[in-house]
Amino acid sequence: xxxxxxxxxxxxxxxxxxxxxxxxxxxxxxxxxxxxxxxxxxxxxxxxxxxxxxxxxxxxxxxxxxxxxxxxxxxxxxxxxxxxxxxxxxxxxxxxxxxxxxxxxxxxxxxxxxxxxxxxxxxxxxxxxxxxxxxxxxxxxxxxxxxxxxxxxxxxxxxxxxxxxxxxxxxxxxxxxxxxxxxxxxxxxxxxxxxxxxxxxxxxxxxxxxxxxxxxxxxxxxxxxxxxxxxxxxxxxxxxxxxxxxxxxxxxxxxxxxxxxxxxxxxxxxxxxxxxxxxxxxxxxxxxxxxxxxxxxxxx
Amino acid sequence: xxxxxxxxxxxxxxxxxxxxxxxxxxxxxxxxxxxxxxxxxxxxxxxxxxxxxxxxxxxxxxxxxxxxxxxxxxxxxxxxxxxxxxxxxxxxxxxxxxxxxxxxxxxxxxxxxxxxxxxxxxxxxxxxxxxxxxxxxxxxxxxxxxxxxxxxxxxxxxxxxxxxxxxxxxxxxxxxxxxxxxxxxxxxxxxxxxxxxxxxxxxxxxxxxxxxxxxxxxxxxxxxxxxxxxxxxxxxxxxxxxxxxxxxxxxxxxxxxxxxxxxxxxxxxxxxxxxxxxxxxxxxxxxxxxxxxxxxxxxxxxxxxxxxxxxxxxxxxxxxxxxxxxxxxxxxxxxxxxxxxxxxxxxxxxxxxxxxxxxxxxxxxxxxxxxxxxxxxxxxxxxxxxxxxxxxxxxxxx
Numbered sequence: 244x245x246x247x248x249x250x251x252x253x254x255x256x257x258x259x260x261x262x263x264x265x266x267x268x269x270x271x272x273x274x275x276x277x278x279x280x281x282x283x284x285x286x287x288x289x290x291x292x293x294x295x296x297x298x299x300x301x302x303x304x305x306x307x308x309x310x311x312x313x314x315x316x317x318x319x320x321x322x323x324x325x326x327x328x329x330x331x332x333x334x335x336x337x338x339x340x341x342x343x344x345x346x347x348x349x350x351x352x353x354x355x356x357x358x359x360x361x362x363x364x365x366x367x368x369x370x371x372x373x374x375x376x377x378x379x380x381x382x383x384x385x386x387x388x389x390x391x392x393x394x395x396x397x398x399x400x401x402x403x404x405x406x407x408x409x410x411x412x413x414x415x416x417x418x419x420x421x422x423x424x425x426x427x428x429x430x431x432x433x434x435x436x437x438x439x440x441x442x443x444x445x446x447x448x449x450x451x452x453x454x455x456x457x458x459x460x461x462x463x464x465x466x467x468x469x470x471x472x473x474x475x476x477x478x479x480x481x482x483x484x485x486x487x488x489x490x491x492x493x494x495x496x497x498x499x500x501x502x503x504x505x506x507x508x509x510x511x512x513x514x515x516x517x518x519x520x521x522x523x524x525x526x527x528x529x530x531x532x533x534x535x536x537x538x539x540x541x542x543x
Numbered sequence: 544x545x546x547x548x549x550x551x552x553x554x555x556x557x558x559x560x561x562x563x564x565x566x567x568x569x570x571x572x573x574x575x576x577x578x579x580x581x582x583x584x585x586x587x588x589x590x591x592x593x594x595x596x597x598x599x600x601x602x603x604x605x606x607x608x609x610x611x612x613x614x615x616x617x618x619x620x621x622x623x624x625x626x627x628x629x630x631x632x633x634x635x636x637x638x639x640x641x642x643x644x645x646x647x648x649x650x651x652x653x654x655x656x657x658x659x660x661x662x663x664x665x666x667x668x669x670x671x672x673x674x675x676x677x678x679x680x681x682x683x684x685x686x687x688x689x690x691x692x693x694x695x696x697x698x699x700x701x702x703x704x705x706x707x708x709x710x711x712x713x714x715x716x717x718x719x720x721x722x723x724x725x726x727x728x729x730x731x732x733x734x735x736x737x738x739x740x741x742x743x744x745x746x747x748x749x750x751x752x753x754x755x756x757x758x759x760x761x762x763x764x765x766x767x768x769x770x771x772x773x774x775x776x777x778x779x780x781x782x783x784x785x786x787x788x789x790x791x792x793x794x795x796x797x798x799x800x801x802x803x804x805x806x807x808x809x810x811x812x813x814x815x816x817x818x819x820x821x822x823x824x825x826x827x828x829x830x831x832x833x834x835x836x837x838x839x840x841x842x843x844x845x846x847x848x849x850x851x852x853x854x855x856x857x858x859x860x861x862x863x864x865x866x867x868x869x870x871x872x873x874x875x876x877x878x879x880x881x882x883x884x885x886x887x888x889x890x891x892x893x894x895x896x897x898x899x900x901x902x903x904x905x906x907x908x909x910x911x912x913x914x915x916x917x918x919x920x921x922x923x924x925x926x927x928x929x930x931x932x933x934x935x936x937x938x939x940x941x
Contacts, residue, residue: 253770388804463767507771
């Protein structure tokens with residue numbers, strides 16, 4: 244039984260990571276019907292931001308209470324990453340105007356490659372790891388091992404997802420986003436500043452990916468190409484959940500993480516991706532629009 | 544157009560052939576005695592200049608030591624060694640052309656280098672057709688000693704490095720005997736040829752020794768979460784876990800294994816023998832075991848290795864790495880072969896190298912068994928206090 248719960252915890256950890264990144268894909272798709280393939284690389288850059296801030300703040304602990312280090316790093320990384328997303332939107336996507344969807348996808352891919360190579364040139368290909376931000380204690384409950392940091396990141400992830408869900412479904416900005424995804428031509432006539440809302444959408448998607456970036460860099464490691472795999476998997480999670488739907492992306496991420504972990508746990512690991520994606524394909528055969536994606540559903 | 548430079552090409556080829564015939568092979572009699580010419584083909588520039596530098600320094604030290612002692616004694620006569628150093632720029636085509644140059648223009652007796660397999664393979668083909676022995680200190684690719692056209696072993700290519708497959712077998716024996724392990728687990732990257740090959744060889748060898756592989760878990764290249772596989776491994780309760788992966792992944796894997804509370808012995812390969820492994824892994828790689836052909840750890844070194852480390856430090860102000868030690872030993876092997884036959888002749892030296900014999904050097908014992916692929920003694924290493932330290936086996940006997 245402890246084996247099952249340990250794997251469930253593993254699945255939660257991997258799943259929340261996919262969920263945090265997939266939200267950005269789904270939100271941008273919602274308002275622009277465009278797949279922002281640079282999103283995985285924005286996630287990667289956010290991890291590097293967190294890496295440098297953590298080194299900086301951990302040196303400053305003499306002037307700085309240590310329990311504030313983690314929240315401060317989350318805050319500055321989230322803000323900086325949101326600004327990066329807004330800059331990318333203004334410089335790369337907005338000038339495209341009403342050009343075809345293909346131009347937007349090519350531009351997004353190019354921005355991604357640009358970010359990867361920029362980090363590669365400035366920092367280098369060596370992997371790094373964010374130093375421990377809180378004292379890491381490993382607990383053992385009935386044979387299930389979990390660490391204090393794991394508890395913290397799961398709490399932070401779910402809190403952030405809750406905040407985002409609140410913004411999208413309970414605030415005026417969120418309502419405007421959902422309205423734009425519903426009908427792009429009528430909404431501006433109602434006095435909604437569409438350009439501003441699009442920027443907010445990019446910023447929010449990047450902000451929640453940045454939370455993922457901090458966690459990923461602490462639990463695993465960061466390198467210039469880390470965004471590629473996570474980006475693809477998160478994109479798949481977004482499609483699985485029903486692209487355009489924020490709650491769908493969260494559910495899609497958790498399901499993808501669960502499938503990945505439990506396929507290894509109960510079948511042979513050599514066939515992990517094969518079995519996992521066969522299951523996902525089957526799911527999409529029966530629900531082509533994803534789990535929560537209905538053609539009439541209110542999109543973000 | 545195709546035949547435009549045909550005449551020129553034929554002339555150059557003829558010139559080279561005639562030149563190669565005219566220039567006496569290997570030794571030139573001079574007033575003070577015979578000089579032995581040896582070529583060095585190293586990666587001095589390009590993507591791995593550190594390897595080339597170590598190679599050159601190891602070579603120069605080996606030659607200097609012999610020349611300072613008055614030369615190499617061949618059939619009662621002291622012969623000085625003359626070293627010709629060529630840069631292959633870490634390019635396969637340049638490697639081939641400098642090998643050609645060393646043979647045709649310099650008339651060397653034998654060549655040491657290149658190090659990287661990608662350069663050593665084309666160089667070995669040139670040496671093979673020119674019938675000049677070539678000793679690669681570092682190449683691990685099986686193709687270095689196998690003729691790609693016939694599939695037969697090459698006659699003139701020798702390496703100082705162990706083959707990865709031989710190493711996997713020895714590693715299984717080490718794990719079995721040294722740690723008295725009966726149950727092992729393996730975690731490997733299924734998308735990488737090296738990792739998968741090492742995992743398979745280890746599994747087969749360990750099972751042949753009577754042990755059981757209780758978990759054989761794979762992941763895909765680029766994965767950073769191994770929790771699921773490690774949880775499975777933990778449930779199988781192995782004595783030793785083998786990680787035949789690259790250092791950046793192994794450090795993460797050990798970290799995650801510790802977080803899950805796994806208490807087994809961690810074993811990895813020479814792919815983790817990098818200072819980055821210690822930086823990335825921190826306290827999680829403490830106690831991990833691995834191996835290499837050489838480690839500059841004077842405390843545990845044999846007298847020959849100790850002398851080499853000390854004279855290398857005195858000459859260059861740094862610790863020798865594996866390439867430097869292997870190059871140094873390549874020259875030792877070559878000198879021993881020359882003395883064995885007692886004459887300065889490429890064919891005779893080749894025959895001596897191909898005779899089963901062994902050589903005791905800085906990297907331990909190298910045993911030639913009639914082919915280009917020797918059996919080598921291995922340095923076992925353990926991470927201790929954040930440093931790589933030689934590990935002296937207690938129960939394992941090679």
